[in-house]
Amino acid sequence: MTTDEKITPSQNGLSSIIKQTFDLVLIPFLAVVTALIIGGFIIVVTDAAVYTAFGEGGIGGGLAAIWTSVSVAYGSMFSGSLGSARDISESLVASTPYIFAGLAVAVGFRGGMFNIGVEGQLLLAVMASVYVGSNFSLPWIIHLPLTILAGMVAGAAWAALAGYLKAKTGAHEVINTIMMNYIVYLFSDWALNGFLCRTPCSSPVSPPVLESAFLPQFFYRLHFGFFLALIVAFAVWWLLFKTTIGFEIRTVGTNPNAARYGGIQTTKVMVLTMAISGALAGLAGASELLGVNRVLAAGFSSGYGFDAIALALLGRSHPLGVVLAALLFGTLRSGATRMQSLANIPTDIISIIQALVIVFIAAPAIIRWIYRIKAKGAEEGGGVMVQGWGS
Amino acid sequence: MKKQMFLLVAVLAVLAMVAAQCGGSAPKPTEAKKESPKEEVKKEEVKPVASGHKYAQVTDTGGVDDKGFNQLAWGGMKLAQEKLGVEVKVLESKQQTDYEKNINELVNQKYDGIVTVGFLLADATKAASLANPNLKIAIVDFPSQTPTDMGLLFSVDQPSFEAGYLAAALSKSGTVCTFGGIKIPPVTAFMVGFESGVNYYNEKKSGKIKLLGWKTDGTKEGGGEGSFTGNFENLDDGRNYAEGFFDEGCDIIMPVAGPVGLGSAAAAKDRGFKIIGVDSDGFVTAPEYKSIYLTSALKNIDVAVFSAVEQMEKGTFKGGTNYVGTLQNGGVGLASFHDNASMVSKELQDELKAIEKGIIDGSVSTGWPVK
Numbered sequence A: 001m002t003t004d005e006k007i008t009p010s011q012n013g014l015s016s017i018i019k020q021t022f023d024l025v026l027i028p029f030l031a032v033v034t035a036l037i038i039g040g041f042i043i044v045v046t047d048a049a050v051y052t053a054f055g056e057g058g059i060g061g062g063l064a065a066i067w068t069s070v071s072v073a074y075g076s077m078f079s080g081s082l083g084s085a086r087d088i089s090e091s092l093v094a095s096t097p098y099i100f101a102g103l104a105v106a107v108g109f110r111g112g113m114f115n116i117g118v119e120g121q122l123l124l125a126v127m128a129s130v131y132v133g134s135n136f137s138l139p140w141i142i143h144l145p146l147t148i149l150a151g152m153v154a155g156a157a158w159a160a161l162a163g164y165l166k167a168k169t170g171a172h173e174v175i176n177t178i179m180m181n182y183i184v185y186l187f188s189d190w191a192l193n194g195f196l197c198r199t200p201c202s203s204p205v206s207p208p209v210l211e212s213a214f215l216p217q218f219f220y221r222l223h224f225g226f227f228l229a230l231i232v233a234f235a236v237w238w239l240l241f242k243t244t245i246g247f248e249i250r251t252v253g254t255n256p257n258a259a260r261y262g263g264i265q266t267t268k269v270m271v272l273t274m275a276i277s278g279a280l281a282g283l284a285g286a287s288e289l290l291g292v293n294r295v296l297a298a299g300f301s302s303g304y305g306f307d308a309i310a311l312a313l314l315g316r317s318h319p320l321g322v323v324l325a326a327l328l329f330g331t332l333r334s335g336a337t338r339m340q341s342l343a344n345i346p347t348d349i350i351s352i353i354q355a356l357v358i359v360f361i362a363a364p365a366i367i368r369w370i371y372r373i374k375a376k377g378a379e380e381g382g383g384v385m386v387q388g389w390g391s
Numbered sequence B: 001m002k003k004q005m006f007l008l009v010a011v012l013a014v015l016a017m018v019a020a021q022c023g024g025s026a027p028k029p030t031e032a033k034k035e036s037p038k039e040e041v042k043k044e045e046v047k048p049v050a051s052g053h054k055y056a057q058v059t060d061t062g063g064v065d066d067k068g069f070n071q072l073a074w075g076g077m078k079l080a081q082e083k084l085g086v087e088v089k090v091l092e093s094k095q096q097t098d099y100e101k102n103i104n105e106l107v108n109q110k111y112d113g114i115v116t117v118g119f120l121l122a123d124a125t126k127a128a129s130l131a132n133p134n135l136k137i138a139i140v141d142f143p144s145q146t147p148t149d150m151g152l153l154f155s156v157d158q159p160s161f162e163a164g165y166l167a168a169a170l171s172k173s174g175t176v177c178t179f180g181g182i183k184i185p186p187v188t189a190f191m192v193g194f195e196s197g198v199n200y201y202n203e204k205k206s207g208k209i210k211l212l213g214w215k216t217d218g219t220k221e222g223g224g225e226g227s228f229t230g231n232f233e234n235l236d237d238g239r240n241y242a243e244g245f246f247d248e249g250c251d252i253i254m255p256v257a258g259p260v261g262l263g264s265a266a267a268a269k270d271r272g273f274k275i276i277g278v279d280s281d282g283f284v285t286a287p288e289y290k291s292i293y294l295t296s297a298l299k300n301i302d303v304a305v306f307s308a309v310e311q312m313e314k315g316t317f318k319g320g321t322n323y324v325g326t327l328q329n330g331g332v333g334l335a336s337f338h339d340n341a342s343m344v345s346k347e348l349q350d351e352l353k354a355i356e357k358g359i360i361d362g363s364v365s366t367g368w369p370v371k
Helices: A002-007 A014-045 A048-082 A085-110 A118-135 A140-169 A173-192 A225-242 A244-254 A256-261 A266-293 A304-314 A319-343 A348-362 A364-371 A382-389 B002-025 B029-043 B069-084 B097-108 B119-131 B157-170 B185-205 B235-247 B260-271 B287-292 B301-314 B338-343 B346-361
Strands: A217-219 B054-058 B087-091 B113-117 B137-140 B149-154 B175-180 B210-212 B214-216 B224-226 B252-256 B274-279 B293-299 B322-325 B332-334
Touching: A014 A048, A014 A304, A014 A319, A014 A348, A014 A364, A048 A085, A048 A319, A085 A118, A085 A225, A085 A244, A085 A266, A085 A304, A085 A319, A085 B097, A118 A140, A118 A173, A118 A266, A118 A304, A140 A173, A140 A266, A225 A244, A225 A266, A225 A319, A244 A256, A244 A266, A256 A266, A266 A304, A266 B097, A304 A319, A304 A348, A319 A348, A319 B087, A319 B097, A348 A364, B054 B069, B054 B097, B054 B301, B069 B087, B069 B113, B069 B301, B087 B097, B097 B113, B097 B119, B113 B119, B113 B301, B119 B137, B119 B149, B137 B301, B149 B301, B157 B175, B157 B185, B157 B252, B157 B274, B157 B293, B157 B332, B157 B346, B175 B185, B175 B214, B175 B224, B175 B235, B185 B210, B185 B214, B185 B224, B185 B252, B185 B293, B235 B252, B235 B260, B252 B260, B260 B274, B260 B287, B274 B287, B287 B293, B287 B338, B293 B338, B301 B322
Parallel strands: B054 B087, B054 B113, B113 B137, B137 B149, B149 B322, B175 B210, B175 B252, B252 B274, B274 B293
Antiparallel strands: B214 B224, B293 B332
16 A cells, blocks of 8 residues: 555655655645535524524625634634643543544555444444443452453454455455444344343443443543553554564555465455454443443444544544544544534534545545645545455 | 636635634633623523523433434423523533533533433433532433432323223223333333223223233232333334234234334224324324324423423422422323324213323322332
8 A cells, every 4th residue: 555655654855755744644634624614614504693694784794694603613612622621631532432443444444344343343342341341340450451351352253253254255344344233233222121231220221330440530531541542553553564464464455366376364364454453443432431431321332433434534544644533533523512502503513524524535536626736646545445345 | 717716715714714713712711602692692682581591401312303302301491491581502412421521511601500311311410410519400201319410200100091091992892902112110100000091991981991911910020011022113013013912903002112113103004093102292203193193191301391490490499309290290191182083072081181180189090100
């Protein structure tokens, strides 16, 4: 994949490094900016006050109302995400599951696997973690790692199954992982009304995780899962770019036939890629459970796994890029609360902005066309995405 | 030319964005929040006396337009805005982490009272109540958990009793039926009330109406035995259970299983039978089956929410207690018969009114809670 070389250039001079980094960052940056602008248009168009102002105050009043509408919206979003220590803490809290989940999808992309099942793997992991976390009384030094591990194993096993099906039977992982999501959703419904329900079972909510399995919060709600996420991101980078396994994963991702010809056991690598991806998805769920929520109830995750696809695309499937993209998305999500409470804008606007970012990243030609940027090579941008679908 | 225009627009837009963000960040959050409410009050100034107090609702992940609890609760909030002149707001939750965050946001903005909706918010409500003992907070459909919060509960056995009596009176086949989603008290309360209503009819009219799907028995776990689909989602289950009961001769069914009941409504429509809704008025919420709904046993969440806000506003709010919606205070009730009004004779309506009076003054027992 050409993008790898651009991020870790070695022989080229400094100026070309800067130029390449610029190219790499420019499209995602413009995609985000453009999405925010279009989001602004949507805010204005759906704001009744703007129409009233145009009616009463003419063009001048209308433009003023547009200005107020957008500035109050994005102003409250900004103050709600970065305005105070507590708000910054909340933004980092929101970013944490995004980092893990984004890494999960990114690893899949690198290995040529489009893991749409992160959502399901995450939920299954939370179920495993909440079971271990609430049922066993152990000293924290054992309990906490064990609970996290339970989540990772559950996520890894569930994802590896899809990888195995792909490797052995050719069943496409996109289809499999989507379908396997539904199995987990319904399984969790059943479990929450059965063995995972608290006693007495008056509503489908799990018992709380015991304190010995908590990821401690230290800065308002910010918990150690955030640092774990950064460490894991570094570990994923190291695994992908500094180890033999990582080389094999990337080779299979680029061209499985060539990889096989080159002596790589593609079957093994496919299953392994999915297992790593699933384990990361599991970490997303476990850290969210043990750091913030501490119980499992319906609506635990409303789309971390799907937002993660956007994150991986935005971050060019590079761990550093994913971390930055996750921080951005977490900040947007977190700011949405204030935007809702002050500017009366539904949090759904954030989903629209995220969706627009995906569109622009997946089709960089739109961004190039809008901003008149010359294409450097056909392989840039879309390459990662295409790899996931082939073979 | 065209190109330059494009660039110009793009650059201007970017500048606008940056400026918007800077502009918003310059005043402190406390100042920013004062601005927009003022604007709203201006808009609402037609309303009677603006008290200047602010109340907010926090939804669960269903969102405010869920055609269910959240929407009904929001109706109560809007009623409070209209009748009490207070300012109301709703914060939607997208995921579990949002519950605590949304409540904290409202606490930090010094809202005068908060209403949370549903058991999913129970833990967050409890935590917020313990952390802020002066906070006025009420939770819909969940009992009070701390000395300072209020639970909003509903005696659904009461309208179910009326529904049972009505079904027994209108059944042509002599068999009525019910089934539940999951065997938990909020569900079985409906079924027990329904059964008691049928029994009351048999007692009064020496009828022999049979009930399928539930049998109260205090010695059994959960207060009796009955049919349960085991979920609140699967519409096919709703259809299958209904078909099974119809085959056994039932012609009026009361499914107590949320959306599962829509499957039963579809089956009832095919067979020309009737259904009794629960929680909200099926005639309104499921218009495709409207004439199939004989009536519904209502949880008037809007009435309860309004009452909670009214108590907070008037200073009569008492933490550690539960508001219980009853036939007397209108917190529960039997829905209108709508298209089927002609089926319900004047005589039957009078009987239902007498029953309502009996339940209110305690002379008629709904059999709930099961002893």
